[in-house]
Amino acid sequence: MASILRNYKIPQLAYGSPSVINDTSQSFFFQWMFPNRNNHYMGILQLLLHFRWTWIGVIYLHVQSAEMFAHSVLPIFSLKGICFDFIERFPKIASSDNVFEVMRKGMKLYNIAMESTANVLLVHGEIQSMMILRMLHFFSKFENKYVTEKIWIMTAQMEFTSLAFQRDWDIDFIHGSISFAVHSEEMLGFKEFLQRRNPRVEKEDGFIKDFWKDTFKCWFHDSEEDMKVCTGEEKLETLPGSVFETSMTGHSYCVYNAVYAVAHAVHAMHSSILRQRSLMDGRMWKLNQPPWQLHQFLRSLSFNNSAGEEISFNPNGELVAGFDIINWVTFPNQSFLRVKVGRIGPKAPPDKVFTVCEDAILWPSRFNQARPLSTCNGICHPGSCRMKKEGKPFCCYDCFQCPEGKISNHEDMDECLPCPDDHFPNNGQDFCIPKIISFLSFEEILGACLVIAALSLSFITVLVLGIFIKHHDTPIVKANNQHLTYTLLISLMLSFLCALLFIGRPEKFMCLLRQAAFSIIYSLAISCVLAKTTIVILAFMATKPGSSIRNWVGKQLIICIVLCCSVIQATVCTVWLVTSPPFPDLDMHSVPGEIVLQCNEGSVTMFYCALGFLGFLAVASFIVAFLARELPDSFNEAKFITFSMLVFCSVWLCFVPTYLSTKGKYMVAVEVFCILSSSAGLLGCIFPPKLYIVMLRPELNNKEQLLRRKERKEQH
Numbered sequence: 146m147a148s149i150l151r152n153y154k155i156p157q158l159a160y161g162s163p164s165v166i167n168d169t170s171q172s173f174f175f176q177w178m179f180p181n182r183n184n185h186y187m188g189i190l191q192l193l194l195h196f197r198w199t200w201i202g203v204i205y206l207h208v209q210s211a212e213m214f215a216h217s218v219l220p221i222f223s224l225k226g227i228c229f230d231f232i233e234r235f236p237k238i239a240s241s242d243n244v245f246e247v248m249r250k251g252m253k254l255y256n257i258a259m260e261s262t263a264n265v266l267l268v269h270g271e272i273q274s275m276m277i278l279r280m281l282h283f284f285s286k287f288e289n290k291y292v293t294e295k296i297w298i299m300t301a302q303m304e305f306t307s308l309a310f311q312r313d314w315d316i317d318f319i320h321g322s323i324s325f326a327v328h329s330e331e332m333l334g335f336k337e338f339l340q341r342r343n344p345r346v347e348k349e350d351g352f353i354k355d356f357w358k359d360t361f362k363c364w365f366h367d368s369e370e371d372m373k374v375c376t377g378e379e380k381l382e383t384l385p386g387s388v389f390e391t392s393m394t395g396h397s398y399c400v401y402n403a404v405y406a407v408a409h410a411v412h413a414m415h416s417s418i419l420r421q422r423s424l425m426d427g428r429m430w431k432l433n434q435p436p437w438q439l440h441q442f443l444r445s446l447s448f449n450n451s452a453g454e455e456i457s458f459n460p461n462g463e464l465v466a467g468f469d470i471i472n473w474v475t476f477p478n479q480s481f482l483r484v485k486v487g488r489i490g491p492k493a494p495p496d497k498v499f500t501v502c503e504d505a506i507l508w509p510s511r512f513n514q515a516r517p518l519s520t521c522n523g524i525c526h527p528g529s530c531r532m533k534k535e536g537k538p539f540c541c542y543d544c545f546q547c548p549e550g551k552i553s554n555h556e557d558m559d560e561c562l563p564c565p566d567d568h569f570p571n572n573g574q575d576f577c578i579p580k581i582i583s584f585l586s587f588e589e590i591l592g593a594c595l596v597i598a599a600l601s602l603s604f605i606t607v608l609v610l611g612i613f614i615k616h617h618d619t620p621i622v623k624a625n626n627q628h629l630t631y632t633l634l635i636s637l638m639l640s641f642l643c644a645l646l647f648i649g650r651p652e653k654f655m656c657l658l659r660q661a662a663f664s665i666i667y668s669l670a671i672s673c674v675l676a677k678t679t680i681v682i683l684a685f686m687a688t689k690p691g692s693s694i695r696n697w698v699g700k701q702l703i704i705c706i707v708l709c710c711s712v713i714q715a716t717v718c719t720v721w722l723v724t725s726p727p728f729p730d731l732d733m734h735s736v737p738g739e740i741v742l743q744c745n746e747g748s749v750t751m752f753y754c755a756l757g758f759l760g761f762l763a764v765a766s767f768i769v770a771f772l773a774r775e776l777p778d779s780f781n782e783a784k785f786i787t788f789s790m791l792v793f794c795s796v797w798l799c800f801v802p803t804y805l806s807t808k809g810k811y812m813v814a815v816e817v818f819c820i821l822s823s824s825a826g827l828l829g830c831i832f833p834p835k836l837y838i839v840m841l842r843p844e845l846n847n848k849e850q851l852l853r854r855k856e857r858k859e860q861h
Contacts, residue, residue: 179327184491201519264519276311305386316475317477321508402464472484526556530544582740584743602821763793767787767790
């Protein structure tokens with residue numbers, strides 16, 4: 146194979162620093178030995194996204210590959226959330242005449258980069274780009290400007306190269322930088338090979354002598370320069386990395402593989418031609434075929450190099466290889482280390498194509514070994530969302546607190562999200578908390594107090610009823626329509642007990658029963674009050690001579706009033722229960738942090754119809770009682786009924802706005818309180834005067850006393 150390679154005309158690959166490779170060699174190298182550029186650029190994008198560096202600056206050289214990168218690749222970066230503080234192209238050196246103009250523009254560009262708020266600068270360059278960066282960094286010190294430490298991200302086309310006069314310049318500005326390099330492996334024996342190379346061994350190699358003189362600043366005996374004498378014993382490994390690297394770089398590794406790839410391809414092409422030609426015709430084939438015929442053999446080539454790595458090409462003629470992610474670590478003696486901290490492996494599984502070990506990275510000193518940030522503004526923490534700044538790039542935004550009821554559980558969210566219906570935001574609005582189930586229960590203090598009040602009032606009502614039944618034959622009990630009084634007391638007792646239906650976990654039966662029972666029982670109680678006051682007025686009118694109203698006064702009228710009012714309310718409730726009955730429901734939104742178990746009233750119209758009829762009866766009772774309050778009847782209790790209905794109406798007038806303004810279980814508690822207080826108003830305003838006479842002044846509970854009181858009223 147070696148003899149074939151010697152006879153075949155391949156582009157010359159120069160020895161030494163990659164910076165001296167001629168244009169033909171570079172063209173060959175990048176065409177055949179550089180992996181797919183898309184993998185390279187997507188690796189840069191993934192690196193930026195991994196570290197959340199969304200605000201960067203870009204510098205690129207005036208070369209075709211960099212121009213393509215700026216116009217075709219950077220728009221893809223923008224679509225993925227990367228935006229740019231600046232995108233600048235380094236001026237092209239057309240000739241030696243415009244060097245100073247180029248450097249002036251270059252310094253202006255470098256100052257833009259140093260003054261940028263972006264901490265990450267992406268440089269797309271070529272092999273000589275490092276020399277330019279070192280020069281700009283060096284001259285910036287003479288402008289008395291503070292040079293900010295930045296994180297340089299360098300493409301795989303770049304390499305560390307220097308001019309002779311740059312060897313003593315600082316390289317600390319690249320400490321902590323990250324670069325991409327074509328994947329390489331350590332070659333066994335490579336360092337030993339370099340250590341054996343010296344002018345004493347390679348006496349006929351003029352290049353080594355020139356390299357030796359420039360590197361070690363010495364001269365040979367045939368030189369007239371005033372320098373120390375080169376002995377040939379100087380050691381390359383003693384040189385700092387900025388002068389000479391003894392490890393094989395990605396570029397050198399590619400050159401190594403390129404030579405072997407060409408050799409294997411030539412061998413394959415030679416073998417193919419020999420199989421096609423007859424060896425008997427005496428003609429000898431010469432290895433002077435045009436290079437383009439070699440391409441098809443390179444595409445199908447696959448071999449293992451001496452490092453054990455498989456070298457192959459895809460159908461497009463691109464090297465199937467990945468990229469190493471390199472972290473640059475510099476030292477005060479001008480040495481540096483290239484530390485591999487990650488990999489882009491196109492052959493790896495999809496979730497392993499891009500890998501990086503963040504803990505292995507050394508950052509520039511000003512970041513105190515914390516992950517650097519490079520954003521247009523600070524991070525919007527959970528609990529807030531982003532809002533774009535007008536006139537600024539899309540990644541520049543302000544942070545706003547999430548509105549009530551919404552959360553953001555990640556950094557830099559574009560909008561806040563509502564919690565599920567059964568959850569609510571925490572105080573920081575960065576996660577959702579399950580809502581507690583709420584209803585007016587018997588166990589809590591409020592529910593227990595209402596239960597005690599309801600039972601106590603119902604017990605008091607039973608005592609009053611018992612007293613009236615015990616003294617049913619006394620004049621004061623008879624004079625006040627005892628059966629109507631019994632009915633009123635029973636309805637009040639039931640209304641107190643009805644309040645218990647509103648307490649406890651809402652069930653279907655409870656929801657169906659409680660509003661209907663409350664409406665019908667209250668209608669019965671108020672109709673009894675209305676009947677009492679109506680009878681008083683009719684009785685007074687019936688005492689007038691020749692009055693025909695006397696025929697209306699009697700039990701039939703009382704039954705008619707009570708029955709009609711109760712039947713009307715029962716009809717309303719029946720229609721309500723048949724058409725749109727109440728049902729248990731979950732209210733997710735009224736009370737923050739709670740799921741309110743409640744009875745949905747079904748038809749709100751029917752609910753307010755039932756309440757409206759109760760209000761109509763109450764107002765009617767109040768008006769009739771007010772008109773009858775001064776009638777001269779010793780049995781007249783209209784004054785007490787007037788006051789009781791005033792209390793009743795006041796309670797329910799206050800109920801409506803209070804009920805509508807409260808939420809959750811407290812809405813139910815308001816209704817229960819109104820039921821108890823209004824019923825207690827009727828009980829407390831109507832019956833205590835009678836109880837006072839029955840229990841404490843029995844001497845007044847006789848017919849003579851009642852007639853005497855009637856006469857005094859008539860005289861008055």
